[in-house]
Amino acid sequence: MATFIASAAFVYIVLLSSVATNKYDEKLNVPNFESAKTFRMQKVNNLWEKAKKVLSADRLSELYQELVNQDNLEKQVKKNKHTGLDDDGLLEAEARDKFLDIIRRYKLEVYFNVPPANGDDNKLMLRDEKLIHLWKKAQRAGFSGDELQKLKEEFHHQQLKLDEYNAVKEEFDTLQGQLENSLNELEESEGNWKELHLKKKGMKTIHSEIKKGIENLEKKLEGNSEREFQDERVYDLWLQAKQSNMTAAELETFKSELKHFEHRIEKHGYLEEELEHRAQYENQYGDDEVPHKDLKEKVHLYGKKVKKHHEDLKHRVKMATKHSEL
Numbered sequence: 001m002a003t004f005i006a007s008a009a010f011v012y013i014v015l016l017s018s019v020a021t022n023k024y025d026e027k028l029n030v031p032n033f034e035s036a037k038t039f040r041m042q043k044v045n046n047l048w049e050k051a052k053k054v055l056s057a058d059r060l061s062e063l064y065q066e067l068v069n070q071d072n073l074e075k076q077v078k079k080n081k082h083t084g085l086d087d088d089g090l091l092e093a094e095a096r097d098k099f100l101d102i103i104r105r106y107k108l109e110v111y112f113n114v115p116p117a118n119g120d121d122n123k124l125m126l127r128d129e130k131l132i133h134l135w136k137k138a139q140r141a142g143f144s145g146d147e148l149q150k151l152k153e154e155f156h157h158q159q160l161k162l163d164e165y166n167a168v169k170e171e172f173d174t175l176q177g178q179l180e181n182s183l184n185e186l187e188e189s190e191g192n193w194k195e196l197h198l199k200k201k202g203m204k205t206i207h208s209e210i211k212k213g214i215e216n217l218e219k220k221l222e223g224n225s226e227r228e229f230q231d232e233r234v235y236d237l238w239l240q241a242k243q244s245n246m247t248a249a250e251l252e253t254f255k256s257e258l259k260h261f262e263h264r265i266e267k268h269g270y271l272e273e274e275l276e277h278r279a280q281y282e283n284q285y286g287d288d289e290v291p292h293k294d295l296k297e298k299v300h301l302y303g304k305k306v307k308k309h310h311e312d313l314k315h316r317v318k319m320a321t322k323h324s325e326l
Helices: 003-027 044-054 056-082 090-103 129-139 145-180 190-224 232-242 246-284 293-325
Strands: none
Touching: 003 044, 044 056, 044 090, 044 145, 056 293, 090 145, 129 145, 145 190, 232 246, 232 293, 246 293
């Protein structure tokens, strides 16, 4: 009888231990979904907050583990910037690529204006006016498809940085308003004032990173402007012409025609932007107040001329190349 009681007691202790262990493991592995701030890096927190609204508990658990690693990587990038250990920007590029990959794999693109991988460039939606202007300039700067794709990722990164800055600023403004209107004694709110100071410091850091990032984009666009032709179609024609059997005089003539063609392309781009601008006003004010039908027809006809001109120039280069091969 004593043996049976002892055995039963042992089993009971084991069961209790197992339950306690399971509860501990559960608390250890399952993230606190209600936590206002789970990660140290604001951009990672922004993604987590968006994800909590749309993902299931299982997917959130998976995402949480990935964001822990991403948070650590982002902290390392930040540390390296302060110590000058990532001058070539390779670690920052790796962090950016992984962050965008997470956004895409968890189908959160719509919350960050990130198009699916290999998506249409026209789907790139930027909210910052400066970035929008630079992106339009980049599309006309003659970058190759691969170069433009890499640039697109950098533009996404800059927009995410701006979103991060705006999120921190919103938190800063809210906390500042609460403290200014608080009736508590200074000693009681000392921790909040310290948090306010840290947020302000974080805003300055992010703003500095944004400024540096935009300057880097501008330098890349300026560097590309040293090419003889900015439009990719014209630049490709020029490279092909130089490899053909054209004489020096023929090349000079062809180069002059390419400049004329590029001017046509720029004019067509300007007309398209003007049409888009007027169409926006038409939607707002109605057909009678901002007519644009004539401009629409002009853009269409001019586009046909540009296309025809392009085909003629391609044919000339093709014939010159064939002649060279013979």
